Amino acid sequence: MLESRGFTIVATNYRITSKGEGIAEIDIVAEKNNETYAIEVKSGKASLTSLRQVYANARLAGYKPILICKKGDVATREAARKLGVELLEFSEYHLLLEPEELEAIVKKCMEEVVETYGLLPSSVIDDASLEILRALQGADDFAHAATILGVSEKELGHTLSKLTKRGVFPSRSLSFKDLKKYCASVLARHEMVTKLEKIERDVEEIKKKLKSR
Secondary structure, three states: OOHHHOOEEEEEEEEEEEOOEEEEEEEEEEEEOOEEEEEEEOOOEOOHHHHHHHHHHHHHHOOEEEEEEOEOOHHHHHHHHHHOOEEEEOOOOHHHOOHHHHHHHHHHHHHHHHHHHOOOOHHHOOHHHHHHHHHHHHOOOHHHHHHHHOOOHHHHHHHHHHHHHHOOOOOOOOOHHHHHHHHHHHHHHHHHHHHHHHHHHHHHHHHHHHHOO
16 A cells, blocks of 8 residues: 555564663654655554554654554544644555555554453563552553552653563553553453462362362
């Protein structure tokens, strides 16, 4: 799709860093007519949140923003126009996708599933991580979460960066609303896994007692 429109793909899954820390990720970086574009891929309908994300990431990188999505409504298109975000609705162009673009779209879809349902290995969720997840889930905003944990916003941000490297949080940036949903999903799954593990231990204990009779 992009190459058919005159773009040259420069990179996929491009990480934006600041002082050695990853702060955002751009799905596709492409060039056209001596301009560089930050292109985000949304597997579903475009939203104001996705527009803000691509706009913010493009500003951080100093590129022009493009959002590839399934479709956008009138309000979203108007917001995109005001922000200077170009919308490409892939429902119209999906048959023209290049392999690199398809890979980026599939990867983004998988990331969104993981971020929605919190499909993390339970081994990375320790007590300290659980405390942070619960604080974020119950907070109204980032500052409130920091207050709940008794730390500064800067300290909390540094801690989240470390947890992201460990795989507790997704590498790409999320709005606070989506972060709360993610935390809720991870906590729910952790509770379920914990209960299942207890059931397994109880079953093993019962088996041992039966064998000893």
